Amino acid sequence: MRLPFLEASMSNPRSTAQVAGHPIHPMLIPFPIACFVLTLISDLAFWKTSNDFWANASLWLLGIGLVMAALAAAMGLIDVLGDVQIRNLSDAWLHAGGNVLAVIIELYNWYSRYQHGSAAIIPTGLVLALIVVLILLFTGWKGWEMVYRHRVGVTEIITDGLAAVSSVGSDGLIGPSLKAADLPRGDNDLRSLV
Secondary structure (H helix, E strand, O other): OOOHHHOOOOOOOOOOOEEOOEEOHHHHOHHHHHHHHHHHHHHHHHHHHOOHHHHHHHHHHHHHHHHHHHHHHHHHHHHHHHOHHHHOOHHHHHHHHHHHHHHHHHHHHHHHHHHHHHHHHHHHHHHHHHHHHHHHHHHHHHHHHHHHOOOOOOOOEEEOOEEEOOOOOOOOEEOOOEEHHHOOOOOOOOHHHO
């Protein structure tokens, strides 16, 4: 469903996989991130206790994380293919490539545990889980760069001819091209934010 009043002539890269103007990819990514981080934590608990509960928890967390990562990746791919501006961002490719690498590692990690049980956790599974968490720190950083620096999926709402924004960058820009100094003075004076 498209909401024309929310689509002011924006030059921000647009998320094409969305529901009522809300990008789907950022709604899904917390799930695999949480599952993969919790896998590391449950592996550490298994290492300290040797309790099979933690080995089973890790296997389930990896499985759920992989399913949710596939859904998030599909939505991210739709966004990348749907907007040339996103495809032109090096941060988008670093974000995507790092996440694909993390998923491949976790897929191997899950399969190894499925085949060999808790014997696959120490040390290999634990090390792989740690590597994935470190990769996710990098790809998460790149994801936030896309939103906060490149404004991917951010819609500017125009009211009374002024852009309604939540922040002004250190370069004095509101959004991609509107300078605070160009705004008219009045009750809605946004120049004071700079």
